[in-house]
Amino acid sequence: MAATMHDVSRLAGVSIKTVSNVINDYPYVRDETRRRVLEAIEQLGYTPNLSARSLRSGRTNVISLMIPDLRNAYFAELADSVMRAAAERGLSVLIEQFGDQRDREIDVLRQPRSQMVDGVLYSVLALDQSDVDIIAGIATPVVLLGERIFNGPRDHVTMQNVEGARAATEHILGLGRRRIAALGAHPGEVIGSAALRLDGYRAALDAAGLPYDEDLIVPVGSWHRRNGAEGMRELLARGTEFDAVVAFNDAIALGALRVLQEAGLRVPEDVAVIGFDDIDETQYSMPTLSTIDPGREEIARTAIDLLLRRIEGAGEPFTPEEILVPFRLVARESTTVG
Template sequence: MRADIGLKEVAERAGVSMRTVSNVVRDTGRFSEATRERVLRAVEELGYRPNTAARRLRTGRSGVLLLAVPELSMPYFAELAGHVLREAAAQGCTLLVEATGGHPEAELEIALGRTDPLVDGVILSPLALDDRAAAQVGVPLVLLGERVHELPCPHITIDNTGAAREATAHLLARGRRRVAVIGRQTVPHAATSATRLAGYRQALEAAGLRYEEALAPAVAAYGRADGAAAMRALLELAEPPDAVFCFADAMAEGALAVVRERGLGIPGDVAVVGFDDVEASRYTAPPLTTVAPDKGALARLAVGALVRRIGGAEAKEPSVLLAGHRLVVRESG
């Protein structure tokens, strides 16, 4: 990556004027979606980054954003970070990425603005943030994730309840009648569990089926081992499930492994559906049916909202911004 790449080189590569590049990068002015895509492609191909020192002298801002997620080792957050990185670059910003471990103290420090002083604003995906303690937000802040907070800042999410309802309804439409769920949690602020469990229960009710807690074993985390342990417990039931909906693809991978090791067919004996549509879901055995959040839209909404917030547009920003999702049907269910 060359350090001397500027607007001129990006403009030449994209076949537009320097003013158009500037407008796209700053998300100002008028331009078509095709022009935007062409400029963003040139920005990414050339590795264009704005001159942070010059910008700070000119505007008082550094153009540095921070993305804070629970774990970068989780495929969903790693893929989401890649999308946010590209969107930040498209806005002419530099992105720092930090893992909080889901610790409430670390999340609170970030929400209160106790970060690198160069950071203009933060995109935070919290697991255990205390809204009361974070009431006096100390930095332009945008929140990502399932839990809708009471903080005075934009929140970017998808319709998790609707997505879970669709995934469960899909299994029921395939003739499954003992649909289990892996992902129920009992800890405070478990919004992923609460919203997706609600959608699962709505689909059961619509089909005239009752909710059985035995078909929803509690899990401590959303990793492969957690999915495998829950799947083993489900298969030990007197009436085991004929389908399983997992709240994360990683858990679905663990569940698939256990079903295979028991010598059962997928989806013949047990259908499996996941959530996240991470890259690995295309290569499981068999390929995983899963809910695909629009990660690109999540990133675009989050970065756009943060840039506008840094520019002082808080009052005009809706409290909740929804990205889309779709069910990707593959061979597992």
């Protein structure tokens, strides 16, 4: 039988109230007491499950949004979209960051606090198709975001990465540019945003009858401004000829934009640049940045609605849904000459 809170309290030698305080991250608990309770929870494999408790106490009307990094503007703006969509439905949002480390991501998923909310929106980063058992084992209703797990055991809402990157590349091709750098690749990646957007870039080249040139593929690490700047400096140092850049997100596009201007290159006259994500900053850069709006608001609304459906039908069998929201190309000054 599954361990109970009574079992935890007996093993830790504390009251049930103290166990509850630790699970809810109550601040006024002695460190030694907290340690004993957490060790008992781990030893017993105890997992608080609000779905069962709600029969007595009702829902919390709180959900959790698990994302990699709020320093990434896309995730910060996604969090804002989720919070506004949740508020419209009477929900509050607890935000959890897990960075780019697999162990930390799994810890955040499994921590007791993640089981004390009505449901979880989880933007997968380090896990992949081989980890579906971990996802399936979460007791709380979950909706997946991101591009790491498809056709898994949970509902999944994401963007059209391949189609969006293809549209961005076709937009550049329509300007007459033929030496188009792809900024933001992750060599060896098969599933993930970088791999999917590279697929879209290649598809556009193929359709235009242009060869795929490895010299024009620029790998970067994390998708932050500094990485885009470093990638562009590397490309310029190689002496590779190019007349346009398809950046796999807006942050690296903005970093690249600064380096191009420092090098005396005009955007878009010498080099056209387009990003992906339509973060707010793209409207105020010099020049303003063309980009792909991936439907962030729609992702947030759809994910919240799906999660509420699973919360209200907790315990009932269901067939997971896979939803890709529409995108929109936003042409601005960085690809418009004249």
